[in-house]
Amino acid sequence: MAKELPTRAEDYAQWYVELVKKADLAENSDVRGCMVIKPYGYTLWENMQRALDKMFKDTGHVNAYFPLFVPKSMFEAEEKNAEGFAKECAIVTHYRLKNDPSKPGKLMVDPEAKLEEELVVRPTSEAIIWNTYKKWIQSYRDLPILINQWANVVRWEMRTRLFLRTAEFLWQEGHTAHATRQEAEQEARLMLDVYAEFAERFMAVPVIKGRKSDGERFPGAVDTYCIEALMQDGKALQAGTSHFLGQNFATAFDVQFSTKEGKLDYVWGTSWGVSTRLIGGIIMAHSDDDGLILPPRLAPLHVVIVPIFRSEEELNKITAAIEPVIGDLRKAGLSVKFDNRDTQKPGFKFAEYELKGVPVRIAVGPRDLENGTLEVARRDTKQKQVLKMEGITTAITALLEEIQSNLFARALKFREEHTTRVDSYEEFKRVLDDKGGFVLAHWDGTTETEQRIKDETKATIRCIPLEGGQETGACVYSGKPSAGRVVFARAY
């Protein structure tokens, strides 16, 4: 076990928060509910951004940027959406400070600088974007609009946790406008597929694709799709959402266009997003009691090289021998660090990089120089092997791929072992308490039943799965007919 890191079994929540801090990903700032994302954590986010951004571009989207502030009247135009977010909005009411006459050296809000109309700090950007699209769209020839933005948003949360829920967070939000219902629905589903692919191929986290129940749907959407991931403590994490907005925002913002047939119609919309929350998901899906385990395809650092030396002379010899190796690894596109500090001992460094989840560690000492070998350790299984220095780049590249697929396989196995079909309410409650994870159960489709189950068990319907849910049965709670099993879980 890592020094001063609680084990997952002892206290999962504490383990998580300590790990985030000790692995240098992020820390709490002095601003309540807000975090500082440190360079190591931010590099991870940048890697995620890069992969996602490419996937967005490959599916025809372009990036743009819309303002942080949304005038209140604009914000409230789509009522359901505004209502849904009202309780967690930060508002700008003034635009100037002045010296406080009663407290020298202190500032106060200048009461004379009150804004005529308050500005809402965006909790999401549908309002400002649809208000803008109105100006851009007249004809079917202007459609579709396929825009994404990378931005920060603010949701004034009561309780926050690093990455998982913070008052300000970073995300991307796609906002598209289409001429037909079918095209918009396809877009929402396409982006859900993109998210699922990203989660599985890059994060190495298996996800269930599904639709949200009425109770869990995004306010203002006709349909909300999501990907749900399972964490090691048996709780679910919503890892991405994609909304089919119907014509709700077009109606609210009066965005009409002339069809080919010369008629006027409202535009069909979608929006979709993933946030820095995914970092929390990566941590909780893979890491162990020794620290982070990061998937190679997103890790800020792929390989760390630790020299074992007694003297400066010895270090010089090692450096000379290892430099070509570093060059080759970098040429192969890998991020490599040679940790030649003489202020820390090798053992300390080993522990440190395990804590930080670097996928592959190479140790090289005098013994290796004699034999032309390197000691290669993989973080996911902690196995060590001695390899020939020659051809090491090929071996490392293959090893990284193997770690990537092993992480996914491991997480998938965990999910399968923690997905349980239940047919009675007693069993439902017992599985939730004893085992956790996803519970597949029949549900009568009503919000009342969903709410009662939530009140009694704290479990919510994570999604109505898109695949493999067709099977008639009786609702575990009410006994009424059900068209298919849905996914229940306690969730973050």
Added chain:
RNA sequence: CGGGGUGUAGCGUAGCCCGGUAUCGCGCCUGCUUUGGGAGCAGGAGAUCGUCAGUUCGAAUCUGGCCACCCCGACCA
């Protein structure tokens, strides 16, 4: 926003009940010995005890106000 708790060195803490300027560990600095799994020894620096006021010869300690943060609940990606 309800209920509970805590503020003492960069971090974690002792001292508070019973007033006399502060304990220990980690980290940091210097030196020597060490280095294939979190080194050892010796020396050293670092705190107006959250904040404002009150009581007192004297306040980390007692009293009151304020501020901040944490935990539990309701709300949430």
